[in-house]
Amino acid sequence: MIPGIGTLTQDTLWCFSQVKGTIEFGTTEADIISTVEFNHTGELLATGDKGGRVVIFQREQESKNQIHRRGEYNVYSTFQSHEPEFDYLKSLEIEEKINKIRWLPQQNAAYFLLSTNDKTVKLWKVSERDKRPEGYNLKDEEGRLRDPSTITTLRVPVLRPMDLMVEATPRRVFANAHTYHINSISVNSDYETYMSADDLRINLWNFEITNQSFNIVDIKPANMEELTEVITAAEFHPHHCNTFVYSSSKGTIRLCDMRASALCDRHTKFFEEPEDPSNRSFFSEIISSISDVKFSHSGRYIMTRDYLTVKVWDLNMENRPIETYQVHDYLRSKLCSLYENDCIFDKFECVWNGSDSVIMTGSYNNFFRMFDRNTKRDVTLEASRENSKPRAILKPRKVCVGGKRRKDEISVDSLDFSKKILHTAWHPSENIIAVAATNNLYIFQDKVN
Amino acid sequence: MLSKGLKRKREEEEEKAALAVDAWWLDPGHPDVAQAAPAVASSSLFDLSVLKLHHSLRQSEPDLRHLVLVVNTLRRIQASMAPAAALPPVPSPPAAAGAADSLLASSDAALSASMASLLEDLSHIEGLSQAPQPLADEGPLGRPTGGAPPSLGALDLLGPATGCLLDDGLEGLFEDIDTSMYDSELWAPASEGFKPGPVEGPGKEEAPELDEAELDYLMDVLVGKQALERPPGPGR
Numbered sequence: 206m207i208p209g210i211g212t213l214t215q216d217t218l219w220c221f222s223q224v225k226g227t228i229e230f231g232t233t234e235a236d237i238i239s240t241v242e243f244n245h246t247g248e249l250l251a252t253g254d255k256g257g258r259v260v261i262f263q264r265e266q267e268s269k270n271q272i273h274r275r276g277e278y279n280v281y282s283t284f285q286s287h288e289p290e291f292d293y294l295k296s297l298e299i300e301e302k303i304n305k306i307r308w309l310p311q312q313n314a315a316y317f318l319l320s321t322n323d324k325t326v327k328l329w330k331v332s333e334r335d336k337r338p339e340g341y342n343l344k345d346e347e348g349r350l351r352d353p354s355t356i357t358t359l360r361v362p363v364l365r366p367m368d369l370m371v372e373a374t375p376r377r378v379f380a381n382a383h384t385y386h387i388n389s390i391s392v393n394s395d396y397e398t399y400m401s402a403d404d405l406r407i408n409l410w411n412f413e414i415t416n417q418s419f420n421i422v423d424i425k426p427a428n429m430e431e432l433t434e435v436i437t438a439a440e441f442h443p444h445h446c447n448t449f450v451y452s453s454s455k456g457t458i459r460l461c462d463m464r465a466s467a468l469c470d471r472h473t474k475f476f477e478e479p480e481d482p483s484n485r486s487f488f489s490e491i492i493s494s495i496s497d498v499k500f501s502h503s504g505r506y507i508m509t510r511d512y513l514t515v516k517v518w519d520l521n522m523e524n525r526p527i528e529t530y531q532v533h534d535y536l537r538s539k540l541c542s543l544y545e546n547d548c549i550f551d552k553f554e555c556v557w558n559g560s561d562s563v564i565m566t567g568s569y570n571n572f573f574r575m576f577d578r579n580t581k582r583d584v585t586l587e588a589s590r591e592n593s594k595p596r597a598i599l600k601p602r603k604v605c606v607g608g609k610r611r612k613d614e615i616s617v618d619s620l621d622f623s624k625k626i627l628h629t630a631w632h633p634s635e636n637i638i639a640v641a642a643t644n645n646l647y648i649f650q651d652k653v654n
Numbered sequence: 655m656l657s658k659g660l661k662r663k664r665e666e667e668e669e670k671a672a673l674a675v676d677a678w679w680l681d682p683g684h685p686d687v688a689q690a691a692p693a694v695a696s697s698s699l700f701d702l703s704v705l706k707l708h709h710s711l712r713q714s715e716p717d718l719r720h721l722v723l724v725v726n727t728l729r730r731i732q733a734s735m736a737p738a739a740a741l742p743p744v745p746s747p748p749a750a751a752g753a754a755d756s757l758l759a760s761s762d763a764a765l766s767a768s769m770a771s772l773l774e775d776l777s778h779i780e781g782l783s784q785a786p787q788p789l790a791d792e793g794p795l796g797r798p799t800g801g802a803p804p805s806l807g808a809l810d811l812l813g814p815a816t817g818c819l820l821d822d823g824l825e826g827l828f829e830d831i832d833t834s835m836y837d838s839e840l841w842a843p844a845s846e847g848f849k850p851g852p853v854e855g856p857g858k859e860e861a862p863e864l865d866e867a868e869l870d871y872l873m874d875v876l877v878g879k880q881a882l883e884r885p886p887g888p889g890r
Contacts, residue, residue: 297715404718435719454719487730491723550720
C-alpha cells in the first residue's frame with residue numbers, strides 16, 4: 206500500500222500506536238479533551254481540554270533503526286491558553302474550555318495556532334529556544350546588573366547552545382466580539398484573515414488587528430422571540446479566500462461569497478435535503494441539526510455531520526447530498542431516550558483523510574467509524590485500553606441490532622453512552638489518526654508492512 | 655438514562671403498534687408508549703420538553719442551540735396535540751374549554767412567556783453592551799464593528815474604549831457599567847499586571863523592554879499625542 210494515499214481497502218489494518226492521558230477512574234472534568242487538530246504538515250498534533258489547556262505533541266524523527274515504528278508523538282509544549290473569566294455585566298462565568306484549535310500554515314521557524322473558548326480567540330506562538338546569549342557586559346552570569354563603573358573592558362556576547370526550551374506566548378487576544386458562544390474558527394487561505402462564528406453571528410478578523418473585526422453574517426432576528434435557528438459551524442473554502450460556508454441547527458448549509466456584499470446575510474448557495482416523510486418524528490429537527498461542516502481538501506465537496514449520518518455534498522448541487530452514510534442508524538428507534546438524557550444534542554465532528562477518499566466520525570461506546578467513498582466499505586473501530594498493546598491490530602466492531610447476538614457483537618442496549626468520541630483528526634498526508642475519548646487521546650496508524 | 659444491559663422488552667410490540675397507527679409522531683422507543691394510549695405518550699413527551707425548556711431557561715447562560723431546538727420540538731409536539739390551535743410566539747387566550755386544552759394553553763402561555771422573557775433578557779443584555787444602533791441603518795455597507803466608521807454609533811461590542819465613551823455621551827456612561835472598558839488594555843490598572851499580547855507596539859521581541867515601550871506608547875495614546883493604529887478600510 207502506498208503510504209500517504211488513504212484508501213480503506215481490505216488491506217488497510219489500523220493498529221494502536223499510542224495513548225495519552227490517565228487511566229484512573231473518576232476523571233477530572235478539566236482533563237476532558239475538547240478539540241484535536243493536526244498542523245498542516247502533520248508534524249504537530251494539538252489538543253485542547255475543558256480546563257483551558259493546550260497540549261502540543263510533536264512527531265519524533267523516524268529512526269532508521271526502528272523501521273517498524275513510525276514516528277511517535279511526544280509532548281512538545283503545554284500551556285494554559287484560557288482561564289475562567291467572570292463577566293461582571295451579566296454575572297456569568299465564562300468557561301475556559303477550548304472549543305477549537307486551528308493551526309496557521311508555517312511561515313518561519315515558529316508555529317502559530319488559534320485557540321478559542323466561548324468568547325475569546327487567542328493567537329499563540331510556539332517557538333524553540335536552543336541557544337542562550339552569554340557574556341553580557343551589563344549583567345553578570347546570574348543576571349544581576351553590574352555597576353557600570355566596575356566595567357573596564359567590553360566583550361561581545363556569544364550564543365551558546367542550551368537545552369531545548371519550547372515557549373508558548375500569546376501574540377494576539379481577540380476579545381469582546383461575541384455575545385454568544387463561539388463554536389468555530391477558520392483560517393482563511395489568504396493567511397491574513399480568519400473568521401470566528403457564534404450562535405448568531407460570524408466575524409472576520411485580520412490577524413494583526415485585535416480591536417476591530419467585521420461582522421459578515423448576522424442571523425439574529427430583530428425580535429428574539431422569533432429565533433428559530435442558530436449557526437452551528439462555519440469554515441472557509443481551502444483555496445478561495447472569498448468563500449465560506451456555515452451550517453445551521455435546521456440542517457441547512459449556506460455558502461457565501463464575500464465579494465457579493467460586505468454583509469453576507471444573503472447566501473450564494475443554499476444546501477438542504479428535503480425531509481424524508483417516512484422518517485418523520487418529533488425529533489426530526491434535532492437530529493437534522495448539523496454539528497460539523499468541513500470542506501474537502503480539494504475544495505470541491507463539503508461534508509456535514511448530523512446526529513445519525515454523515516453527508517457529502519457537491520458544491521455544484523444544492524438540493525441534496527451526493528453521499529449519505531449511516532453512522533449509527535440503530536439509534537433511530539431510541540431517539541426518545543436519547544432526548545431524555547440529552548445525548549441527542551451531542552455534537553460529533555467529522556474529518557476527511559488527506560486524499561478525500563475516506564471520511565471518519567465518532568459514535569458512542571468509544572466507537573468511531575470510517576467510510577471509504579470509493580469502495581463504499583465502512584468499518585467500526587473502538588478506542589479502548591483493552592486494545593492498547595503496541596502495534597495491536599484493531600478489530601472491527603459490530604453492533605447487533607436485533608435478533609441473535611453473535612459473539613463479539615455488542616447489543617444496542619449495552620452501549621455506553623457516556624463514552625462518546627466527539628473529536629477526531631486525520632494526519633494531512635498519512636494514515637495516522639488521533640481520536641479523543643473523554644480524557645484520553647488515542648493515536649492509531651495503519652499497519653506498516 | 656440508557657444504562658448498560660437495560661433491555662426494553664416491549665420494543666418490538668411498540669414498533670408494530672406504531673406502524674399500525676398512522677401516527678408519525680409516536681416514538682416506539684419511549685418507555686411510556688407501551689403503558690399508555692398515544693395521546694398520553696405525547697403528553698409525557700410534552701412534559702419532558704417543558705421540563706427541559708425550564709431547565710435550560712434556569713441556566714445563567716443558556717445554550718442557545720439547545721434552547722432553540724427544544725422550543726422548536728415543543729412547538730411540534732403542541733401542534734400534533736392540538737392541531738386546531740394557533741401557535742403564536744406570544745401568549746394567546748385558551749382556545750377551548752376542555753381540561754387538556756386549558757392545560758395546553760396555560761402551558762403554552764407559560765412557555766411563551768418564559769421564552770419571551772428569556773429572549774428579551776438576552777437581547778436586553780446584549781443591548782447594554784452594544785451601541786444602540788438598529789441594524790437597518792447600515793444598509794448594504796456591512797458593519798465594520800469598530801475603528802472609525804461613517805456612522806459612529808455602529809460600534810457594536812468593539813472599538814476603542816475612548817470611542818464608546820464619546821459616542822454614548824455621559825448618559826451612556828452612567829446607564830450601565832460597560833466592563834469592556836475595564837477589560838480593555840487601555841484602562842487596565844497597573845495593579846492587575848500587564849497582560850501580554852493585546853496591544854501591539856513597536857519592538858515586541860524581548861519581554862522586559864516590551865513593558866516599558868508599551869507603557870510609553872499607551873501613555874502617549876491616553877494623553878492624545880499619538881493616534882491609535884489606523885485600521886484598514888472595509889472590504890480589504
